[in-house]
Amino acid sequence: MPSKPQVPGLVKGLGVTFNTMMQTIKPKKFGGGAATVQYPREKEAPTARARGVIALREDNCTSCMLCARSCPDWCIYIEGHKELAPPRRAGGAPRKVNKLDRFDIDYALCMYCGICVEVCPFDALFWSPEYEYSEPRIADLLHDKEKLGEWMETVPEQPELEAGAEKKKK
Amino acid sequence: MIAVDLPYWAQSLLRVLGGTVAVLLPAGTIVYLFLFKMMSFMQSRLGPMEAGPYGSMQLFAEVGKWLQKEDIQPENADKSVFKMAPLVVLLSTFLLVAAVPFGPDAYFTDFEAGVFYALAVSSISVLGILMAGWSSANKYSLLGGLRAAGQLIAYELPMVLAVVGVVIQAGTMNFQGIVLQQNTGSIFGWDGIGNPYILTQFVGFFVFMIAVQAELTQTPFDMPIAESELVSGYMTEYSGFRFLMFFIAEFATAGVFSLIASVLFLGGWGIPFSWFGWTTADSVDNWMNVVGPLIMITKMMALAFIIMWVRFSYPRFREDQLQRFAWKVLIPVSLVNIMFTAILKVAF
Numbered sequence: 001m002p003s004k005p006q007v008p009g010l011v012k013g014l015g016v017t018f019n020t021m022m023q024t025i026k027p028k029k030f031g032g033g034a035a036t037v038q039y040p041r042e043k044e045a046p047t048a049r050a051r052g053v054i055a056l057r058e059d060n061c062t063s064c065m066l067c068a069r070s071c072p073d074w075c076i077y078i079e080g081h082k083e084l085a086p087p088r089r090a091g092g093a094p095r096k097v098n099k100l101d102r103f104d105i106d107y108a109l110c111m112y113c114g115i116c117v118e119v120c121p122f123d124a125l126f127w128s129p130e131y132e133y134s135e136p137r138i139a140d141l142l143h144d145k146e147k148l149g150e151w152m153e154t155v156p157e158q159p160e161l162e163a164g165a166e167k168k169k170k
Numbered sequence: 171m172i173a174v175d176l177p178y179w180a181q182s183l184l185r186v187l188g189g190t191v192a193v194l195l196p197a198g199t200i201v202y203l204f205l206f207k208m209m210s211f212m213q214s215r216l217g218p219m220e221a222g223p224y225g226s227m228q229l230f231a232e233v234g235k236w237l238q239k240e241d242i243q244p245e246n247a248d249k250s251v252f253k254m255a256p257l258v259v260l261l262s263t264f265l266l267v268a269a270v271p272f273g274p275d276a277y278f279t280d281f282e283a284g285v286f287y288a289l290a291v292s293s294i295s296v297l298g299i300l301m302a303g304w305s306s307a308n309k310y311s312l313l314g315g316l317r318a319a320g321q322l323i324a325y326e327l328p329m330v331l332a333v334v335g336v337v338i339q340a341g342t343m344n345f346q347g348i349v350l351q352q353n354t355g356s357i358f359g360w361d362g363i364g365n366p367y368i369l370t371q372f373v374g375f376f377v378f379m380i381a382v383q384a385e386l387t388q389t390p391f392d393m394p395i396a397e398s399e400l401v402s403g404y405m406t407e408y409s410g411f412r413f414l415m416f417f418i419a420e421f422a423t424a425g426v427f428s429l430i431a432s433v434l435f436l437g438g439w440g441i442p443f444s445w446f447g448w449t450t451a452d453s454v455d456n457w458m459n460v461v462g463p464l465i466m467i468t469k470m471m472a473l474a475f476i477i478m479w480v481r482f483s484y485p486r487f488r489e490d491q492l493q494r495f496a497w498k499v500l501i502p503v504s505l506v507n508i509m510f511t512a513i514l515k516v517a518f
Contacts, residue, residue, distance in 0.1 A: 010484070013483050013484065014479060014480070014483050016483070017212040017479065017482055017483040018212075018479070020211070020212050020213070020214050021208060021211040023214070024210075024211040024212075024214050024215070024216070025211055034210075034214050034215045034216045035214040035215065036214070036215040036216065038216065038219055
């Protein structure tokens with residue numbers, strides 16, 4: 001049994017598209033305008049926790065390899081060596097510290113799952129909302145540790161995860 | 171009347187030029203204004219903005235793109251038919267525009283049975299579409315072509331029947347005659363706005379516009395090119411210039427059908443003759459040959475707006491719903507409309 005044609009619904013549907021059109025045509029200063037932006041000329045501000053690019057705070061990294069091993073795409077490459085550092089107290093034995101030689105993230109492979117950021121026990125990896133880093137050559141999407149360090153500037157102040165909780169330090 | 175005698179070649183040249191302009195200009199305007207811009211606005215975006223101010227040169231970019239493309243033909247295609255099909259579809263548009271009057275003297279041809287002619291040549295596009303669907307050697311094309319044929323034949327009938335009401339009321343099948351009847355007419359003795367047939371034949375107008383929507387295979391009726399089922403229907407295998415011809419034909423026909431609808435129902439090129447004291451076609455001033463086309467374009471744009479508005483608002487019918495709607499709703503309604511028109515015509 002065919003259902004009856006829903007004439008009021010049809011008229012309402014026409015109204016929806018018409019009102020959207022009028023809203024889009026209305027000048028910006030009267031609260032109109034499109035929902036989209038004209039990208040290269042004007043830019044949307046991504047939200048603070050948007051997943052744009054991963055930044056590295058090199059000082060915090062102990063080259064523990066947790067991020068590299070948890071990466072589903074195997075797109076993090078880490079090489080490091082141990083160095084002797086002066087002791088904390090006079091007369092003590094020299095400390096052994098891990099020095100980072102190489103920390104690369106291949107953004108051609110990265111799928112932005114964020115597991116590396118979650119898994120890092122020393123808060124060395126951060127999400128940045130920056131998204132404009134496309135390259136004409138695919139090899140240039142391999143960001144080395146200097147470049148990943150530069151992204152730290154774009155990392156926003158970390159929000160409190162819940163009331164009273166400790167913030168992630170930038 | 172214009173008292174200029176042009177030699178035959180000049181007349182022919184003028185007609186060809188005028189026909190080309192009358193087909194391409196509405197098609198371009200409809201595509202830019204409605205397909206590019208209005209649809210974007212209805213989806214809360216701006217549409218093309220880069221090519222020219224507000225993207226007004228976008229059309230040239232699109233045409234240039236299509237012209238650059240390779241003209242691919244499937245290996246198993248029936249080559250000559252395949253090549254001819256878009257031409258046949260476009261031909262139907264040109265033949266249609268030939269019957270439309272734009273002013274007291276601004277017409278291409280003034281057929282005595284113009285309505286009959288227009289409805290007849292509008293069916294030629296079905297041939298082109300069937301040719302395209304069959305010759306492509308592609309199952310999607312064939313299905314699309316058959317669907318298009320079934321749909322166009324089903325909706326040709328309510329369209330003809332809707333127009334019959336107008337013809338009965340006007341007492342003539344001549345487009346100029348219908349325009350004159352509407353503009354010299356009066357509503358119960360008041361001739362301030364003439365007597366556009368949309369007032370008396372609103373059922374016919376409604377049925378006609380729905381049938382036009384289906385004839386143009388615009389969205390609630392776009393089963394022949396249903397992209398989620400049939401790739402692109404009968405146009406699947408076409409590329410480059412031949413696809414462009416299908417595209418132009420689609421929107422040019424939208425313009426021409428809007429023109430015909432405005433002639434039949436909205437008073438055509440005329441303004442109510444009583445305003446200037448005209449009584450017959452010969453007493454109309456010459457400047458109407460300039461103003462008339464403008465009036466026609468305005469009415470065409472208004473009707474094309476409605477066609478496109480409906481297109482952008484509604485989802486697609488199912489194939490069986492489409493056929494049921496034509497045979498069980500539109501045709502009975504238009505038959506009843508004819509009956510009432512005939513009774514009232516005899517009674518008054």
